[in-house]
Amino acid sequence: MIAETVCSAVAAAGLGIAAVTAYRKRFLAAARIAAYSLVPLGLVMTGIVEWVADTAFSPVAWAGFGVLGGAWALFATTRALERRRGGTREERKAARAAARRGAVEPSASAPSLGAGSRQGARPQTASGSRADTGAGDDFSDIEAILKKHGI
Template sequence: MTFDQIAWLPVCAGATGVGLVLSFLLLRRRGAAAGLRLAAWSLLPMAAYLTGALRTLWQIGTAVVGFVTGLVFNPFVWAGVALAGLSAVLFLVSGVLRRRRRGAPATAAPSTPAVRRAGRGRAVTPGAPGPNATQPLPRPAAPAARKPPAKPADDDFSDIEEILKRRGIG
């Protein structure tokens, strides 16, 4: 059925009329907020007809229905969905394999001292004097051992922790 084969004025006026009657009944039963909300929804079909937006809404609706039915009943689309799923699985597997191949993180420092360039291609080891200096370069400070943050005396969860400990939980 096409858009022009439907008598839209009676359909929209009927939907608006039925909605307004129901909104009056709802207003008396559930209050003004519910009744006014249904009245607002009820006015939309007639507003769409009078503004000419109904034809656009029809075209959008037929496009969506056509897309969905083409998606559901087309085997090529399902093949595309299957390939997209396979692609996602391959991405996940490759990420797991990359992590395994890396192995343990390299936290140990190399056994040879680090060498840095000090102008004109000369190599200088850390702690050795610089090219124009008489004093040795400062060594980078060793990272300080991290201490766990001290618990504040007025911890909000201390009461809860005490109750859980008394009950043998955690």
Template sequence: MLTTTLCAVLSAVGLAVAFRTAYRSRYLRATRIAALALLPLGLALAGLVTLARRIGTAFGDWAADLVFDPTVWLGFAVLACSALLYGITRLIAARASVRKGAAQPPAGVPGASTARPAVQRGADSEIGLSDFADVEEILRRRGI
């Protein structure tokens, strides 16, 4: 109740400032002030001020528990361990795929049916432009 009253008073003051600005023939600025002045009342009537207060209170309680409760610290340690294990498995998988790629027979060797023929790339691959080599070749074929 007090929050809604305070927001209504704040909106009324803002609208008074908007009317005073409009009296000075600054209509665009007065409209902007009126739009901003109506925000507190709209937020209070929609219940969003109360929601924000509850969220702030819950966050404050959680922060207090974070500092004083050892189980919260244990929870963060478990989360860190989980992230570390996930990262390690990603690194191992990446290294395994690199080694597997080096162990495959080169393209064009009989019996390597799954291997795709390699496209010769010149100095573009050193610069990082290898993605555009296919596009350049297509454009070159079409005479563009």
């Protein structure tokens, strides 16, 4: 009863504010305020406010929310444990069987090397020997760009 009265008062006040806003020639804002103020009135007329008020003060409804929360917690916990273990039992069995069969080639996990990084394509130093694979080899292309621009 009190919730319905409060919602009706909020709707009346909102419509009053919308009327003042429309009087100030701000019709778009007035229409938006009127729309927002009619929502509580519509909720009262459909009976949703009474249902929410009855639910809010019902111990059985709160117990139901508790049961739903417990079910959600169990679901989330089992999903987290499943991910931590690496999937379901069947998925783990399939992964182990694939690992035993050698489903992945050893070279498949090796990083892809560009044409400039292969052993045969290493730049030569001033003495004519191949450059060592070190930090200098990583920056050789950057050095070439800088030299090209005179830096």
